[in-house]
Amino acid sequence: MDGSEINSVNNLPSAEILECPKCGSDLRLTGFLLTKNIACGKCHSLFAYANGNLKVIKIFKKEKKKHNHIPIGTKGTIDGRKFEVVGFANYREANTPYAWDEYTLFNPIHGFTFLSVYEGHWNYFEQTILRPRPQGGDVNLNGDSYRIFNRYKQKTDYALGEFPWDISENPSTITEYINPPHILAHDKDTNEETWFLGRYITPKEIKEAFNLQSHFPEQTGIGSTQLHSSAASLSKVKQITLYVVLSMLVLQIILSISARDKIVFKDQFNIPGNQAGGIVSPPFELENTLFGKSNLQVELIAPVHNSWMEADITLINDKTGEEFHFEQGVEYYSGYEGGEAWSEGQNYTDNTLSSIPAGKYHLNIFPATPPDGGPGYFQLKLTQDVSMLSNFFITLLIALIFPIALWISISSFEAQRWMNSDFSPYSYE
Amino acid sequence: MEDKFDCTCGHPISFRKKITVSIACTSCRNLYCLTNNTFLKISTLRPVVEDVSPLKIHTEGKSESKEFSITGRQQIIYSSSYRNLWSATYTNGEHFQIGESYGTYSILNELSIEASPAKFRNLKVGKELQIAPKHFFYVNGIYEMKSITAEGDLPTPVILQPQCITIELSNNKFESLIINIYGDNDIKISSGRFLNFEDFSFKNTRNLNGWI
Numbered sequence: 001m002d003g004s005e006i007n008s009v010n011n012l013p014s015a016e017i018l019e020c021p022k023c024g025s026d027l028r029l030t031g032f033l034l035t036k037n038i039a040c041g042k043c044h045s046l047f048a049y050a051n052g053n054l055k056v057i058k059i060f061k062k063e064k065k066k067h068n069h070i071p072i073g074t075k076g077t078i079d080g081r082k083f084e085v086v087g088f089a090n091y092r093e094a095n096t097p098y099a100w101d102e103y104t105l106f107n108p109i110h111g112f113t114f115l116s117v118y119e120g121h122w123n124y125f126e127q128t129i130l131r132p133r134p135q136g137g138d139v140n141l142n143g144d145s146y147r148i149f150n151r152y153k154q155k156t157d158y159a160l161g162e163f164p165w166d167i168s169e170n171p172s173t174i175t176e177y178i179n180p181p182h183i184l185a186h187d188k189d190t191n192e193e194t195w196f197l198g199r200y201i202t203p204k205e206i207k208e209a210f211n212l213q214s215h216f217p218e219q220t221g222i223g224s225t226q227l228h229s230s231a232a233s234l235s236k237v238k239q240i241t242l243y244v245v246l247s248m249l250v251l252q253i254i255l256s257i258s259a260r261d262k263i264v265f266k267d268q269f270n271i272p273g274n275q276a277g278g279i280v281s282p283p284f285e286l287e288n289t290l291f292g293k294s295n296l297q298v299e300l301i302a303p304v305h306n307s308w309m310e311a312d313i314t315l316i317n318d319k320t321g322e323e324f325h326f327e328q329g330v331e332y333y334s335g336y337e338g339g340e341a342w343s344e345g346q347n348y349t350d351n352t353l354s355s356i357p358a359g360k361y362h363l364n365i366f367p368a369t370p371p372d373g374g375p376g377y378f379q380l381k382l383t384q385d386v387s388m389l390s391n392f393f394i395t396l397l398i399a400l401i402f403p404i405a406l407w408i409s410i411s412s413f414e415a416q417r418w419m420n421s422d423f424s425p426y427s428y429e
Numbered sequence: 430m431e432d433k434f435d436c437t438c439g440h441p442i443s444f445r446k447k448i449t450v451s452i453a454c455t456s457c458r459n460l461y462c463l464t465n466n467t468f469l470k471i472s473t474l475r476p477v478v479e480d481v482s483p484l485k486i487h488t489e490g491k492s493e494s495k496e497f498s499i500t501g502r503q504q505i506i507y508s509s510s511y512r513n514l515w516s517a518t519y520t521n522g523e524h525f526q527i528g529e530s531y532g533t534y535s536i537l538n539e540l541s542i543e544a545s546p547a548k549f550r551n552l553k554v555g556k557e558l559q560i561a562p563k564h565f566f567y568v569n570g571i572y573e574m575k576s577i578t579a580e581g582d583l584p585t586p587v588i589l590q591p592q593c594i595t596i597e598l599s600n601n602k603f604e605s606l607i608i609n610i611y612g613d614n615d616i617k618i619s620s621g622r623f624l625n626f627e628d629f630s631f632k633n634t635r636n637l638n639g640w641i
Binding site: 004005006007008009010011012013014030031032033034036051082107108109110111112127129130131133164165166188189190191192193194 | 638
């Protein structure tokens with residue numbers, strides 16, 4: 001009899017308390033045959049456990065002791081399954097300073113699962129029976145691609161509680177693949193390989209799962225499987241943006257096709273010598289359109305040269321008296337300076353008035369020129385219901401501001417995530 | 430149909446006619462195997478070790494809508510792992526095994542394949558093995574058996590070979606393949622599929638003490 005036999009066939013055993021052979025402290029045994037190592041929290045000894053016997057295999061340095069935020073023996077429920085925290089270890093990527101904590105959870109029905117925390121970011125791991133397919137250097141599980149993120153050998157710096165394998169020697173190579181918020185960890189040595197499927201889990205979820213009030217480590221940086229707060233909505237935003245842009249394009253095409261581009265007025269006017277004098281145009285008609293109102297493009301041409309011309313123009317509805325006032329001007333200068341010809345401005349300008357009701361109109365024009373001369377005449381051309389591409393582009397820009405800002409934010413987030421990886425697709429200066 | 434005989438320790442042993450092949454005395458753990466229609470004592474088994482399994486002999490369940498009952502188990506201990514092979518019998522007398530290890534469960538049936546151990550000796554962890562056209566498995570682990578013990582009534586022989594290499598394989602169709610190579614020449618292959626604990630609708634398990 002070695003103390004490892006079944007005491008009660010009808011009942012699952014309660015945790016057994018063993019005595020630490022080094023310091024006499026209590027050591028808790030929950031997994032029985034499944035437990036390979038037990039570490040003492042008082043004398044920091046790590047024991048191999050077999051057949052009821054404890055054999056010391058390592059003593060951790062006292063200064064390597066780490067605080068476990070979830071006490072051994074705490075019970076909680078994750079994904080509807082009850083677990084007890086049976087082990088806590090601080091691992092380090094061999095030959096690097098990168099270290100993380102890992103809690104071993106146990107349920108007699110479902111076996112062992114793990115909670116891993118690095119820089120305040122937690123992942124919950126379960127062993128998976130399914131074997132991901134290789135996909136170049138990456139892997140694919142159930143149609144989802146996981147990108148290689150890290151490959152390393154691990155070293156145990158500190159441990160407390162029990163473990164289902166020998167943590168004193170870590171001959172296996174661990175490769176991590178991510179598809180946030182999920183992660184696949186591949187643990188392989190010469191005799192065995194195991195795949196673990198993990199997911200990002202928030203400190204709040206863990207505290208709720210184990211009914212804890214304790215303070216958890218602060219989060220720093222971006223976790224390997226952390227999701228951007230808006231990542232879930234990015235694909236939806238992309239989809240909505242696509243629909244909006246397509247709808248705008250269709251609307252613009254319809255508006256362009258249906259635009260009349262009708263010249264309703266075209267005339268040339270002499271500029272009166274008396275600057276105070278105004279010009280009254282002959283009447284013209286703006287026809288009714290589909291929307292009742294339409295835009296009106298006003299083109300002004302004047303033969304200015306090293307001069308300017310401005311006009312204060314009022315469009316007046318002959319029936320209602322409604323007025324639309326605007327100013328429009330042209331200027332053009334040219335010369336030869338320092339061996340080079342230069343020019344500035346032009347003798348043409350256009351301006352588009354929007355939402356002008358149909359009806360009979362005339363123009364009151366008050367032209368102005370420099371006192372020392374200017375053009376003697378100018379031309380005005382009014383075109384009703386012109387196709388306006390500028391409106392389309394302005395609306396398009398507004399529609400794209402949010403998706404582009406979101407995309408930039410997520411790209412920056414991803415670049416930060418991959419800073420912790422040896423396999424980053426980003427280049428960092 | 431049940432029959433009985435007395436163990437050398439005097440304890441009566443009940444067995445199932447035409448089904449039981451191996452049976453262990455619940456009192457002294459003597460193992461008897463059916464040889465020429467007679468149960469012969471072949472060894473005294475080590476006690477089954479507490480492995481926190483929720484299952485026990487007389488646990489009942491359902492598989493493919495057929496009810497079964499667990500009659501015995503083999504507990505195989507490797508240097509870094511373990512496996513329970515629970516023997517289960519449907520009400521119609523057909524039997525199968527439930528593989529259990531670290532919270533994973535599978536239904537297993539022994540294959541009657543004539544194969545040479547040499548074919549499998551060079552398998553390495555992670556390697557692919559094709560057992561039929563377009564039917565692949567991958568090696569998850571290669572384990573050397575440290576000890577084997579058994580309890581209850583088993584419709585299969587308990588092979589107490591001192592040397593046994595177990596090769597565990599699986600694939601993405603939730604299928605499982607276990608190759609046991611005994612000594613130099615003997616080989617046994619079992620195949621099946623993984624299931625969740627809940628899929629078996631187990632009844633009369635050990636008292637789960639609020640774990641479920």
